[in-house]
Amino acid sequence: GAVEKGIITLIGATTENPSFEVNSALLSRCQVYVLKSLEPGDMVTLLQLAMQKDDWLQEKKIDLKETEALIRLSGGDARKLLNLFELVVDALSDEETIELTDEKVMAIAQQRIALYDKTGEQHYDIISAFIKSMRGSDPNGAIYWLARMIEGGEDVRFIARRMVIFASEDIGNANPTALVLANACFDAVNKIGNPESRIILAQCATYLASSHKSNASYMAIEEALDVVRRQGDLPVPLHVRNAPTGLMKKMGYGKNYKYAHSYEGNFTEQEFLPGPLSGTTFYDPGRNPREEELRKFLRSLWKEKYGY
Template sequence: MEPLAERIRPETLDELVGQEHLTGKDSILRTALQQGRIPSMILWGPPGVGKTTIANIIAHTLDVPFYTLSAIAAGVKEVREVIEIARKQGYAVLFIDEIHRFNKSQQDALLGAVEKGIITLIGATTENPSFEVNSALLSRSQVYVLKPLSERELLQLLQQAMQQDEWLGSKQIELKETTALFNISGGDARKLLNLFELVVSTLQNERPIVVTDQKVMDIAQQRVAIYDKTGEQHYDIISAFIKSIRGSDPNAAVYYLARMIEGGEDVKFIARRLLISASEDIGNANPNALLLATSCFQAVTMIGYPEARIILSQCTTYLASSAKSNASYMAINNAMSVVSQTGDLPVPMHIRNAPTKMMKDMGYHKGYEYSHDYENNFSQQEYLPDRIKGMKLYDPGKNAREDEMRKHLRNLWKEKYGY
């Protein structure tokens, strides 16, 4: 028997749950489908929110040849074969799942056919397409962002499943609690439906089948390996990986790294997360961390698997073993919060640029003190707008390196910022 998520996959936009901004009344995709002609597009969003389903709906709705490739299994040869078939037929729609896994040469193979209108491309990706999709291909495609499903929409999915699926319909099911189902699935509709099917299957001898958070947790923990093998714990594993680095546990971090490598995770996906962690979780406590993570990204991009695993391991264990600080992360969050609350505050006149005589006459740049003309290359002048002057946004972390920075700032600014 097919998994529940496949058995009840929608075939029309009216059956689709969520993504109203793309598929609702008078929306972009609905209008395009009604006109019978869709643009090349990249569907970008987290797993299980409807990317593949939307592609399938397009296939069912349009009366045109429709082909599907997975970027995991297909190469340039398969892409060219589909293009050649489309050329002979005159036109076709090609859906490529996980298009971010295609390398430059594979994406380049698509470009000519898309430009000439031989194929309309639908790409699905969980990764930011501006990083992963060829810029020339991206410029010829519409990027549609799919949103995570809300709890209301997830509940609607479960109710639809119980109404539409013959096997579930034969059971007497009471959804007493849904929090565990929603939390474990993480907004992934496919994961939610397949977990729900697993729970019902495990409890099928009960009359009625009462679904509670505790039962769901117990069953999920017993059968967690099933989800590992299907790759549905992608985001759980990356979360555990980053939290292990943040928690200074190199043993756990390298374990989750191995899980991702063994599961065929994209090498650049892992390297990007290391880059983010180096700045978010380590920052100025050890600036070398960002340098190493940057070098790691460049190296694994050039080398690839299997040797890239060694470089990823070196970077992972270094970051996990490093001193930690989230001070820079908190500083930009604080600053952005202030900006959102105070709006566009005027820049102090003395630090404004004055490229014209009129601006100089208006007082732009007047009174500016060039720091290098003063002792220790420092002048205690005001840089923040008047309304927020004296506000401390960056608070150095409690580690050896940032303690030195704190002392230096305190020596410069005395009591002004409270360092």
């Protein structure tokens, strides 16, 4: 197209992550430069330049007594810093000398400054930090990032939904109760809503973070899907096929199937996988107390077949 041929020179800027906001085909043809957050010293310099060069600010007598709150609330973003600075100065414009302190800045800002962008890069960064804190068994990190999302106005249903997924993907059979609790949490926050839902979310997040972890069942389905995609539709063994008609029974459907409950211990060994996959192990129980019990039980049933 025109970009590839050099007919058009495209220069763009965005405050969002281009991976989410820019068309992938266009992005692949661009050189991306990441602008880092400003350092505190740079932000103070920017404030001083604004007071020197902005016509409206020049009319004010401003004493920049403290800057920590301005810098912290701006998060290294010059645009947010100047917007907040203007907001605070405007709110104190009746004073002969506008003395900026951290306490005044916090009182004026309150909920008026966007500390959390629910649609931007920070949305993905914070939910990522939340999930990784739980995966890393740190309830303190999980609670902090949960608080950041709640304070920023994140949809509590989104948070609860992610915890349901986490309970199965990252805890799984290491503690099956985790999924029960996460699902109950999702139902509860839908019924309760804000602000009380924070209590329910906190209980669930700390429980998930403090639980034994296992991704064994998640890895099992990923490996099985990979096999299916690579090997296609392998035929179902005749003895485990459904035989609702006489013709199917004559064709051998269901023949020699062993009904597990008819045998001692409700088990008898038989093949359930397609022939080429016989003996393939997809589910490898995790190394945790609960799944070690499962591993021991499966070994008692299948002996050496699956390597349990």
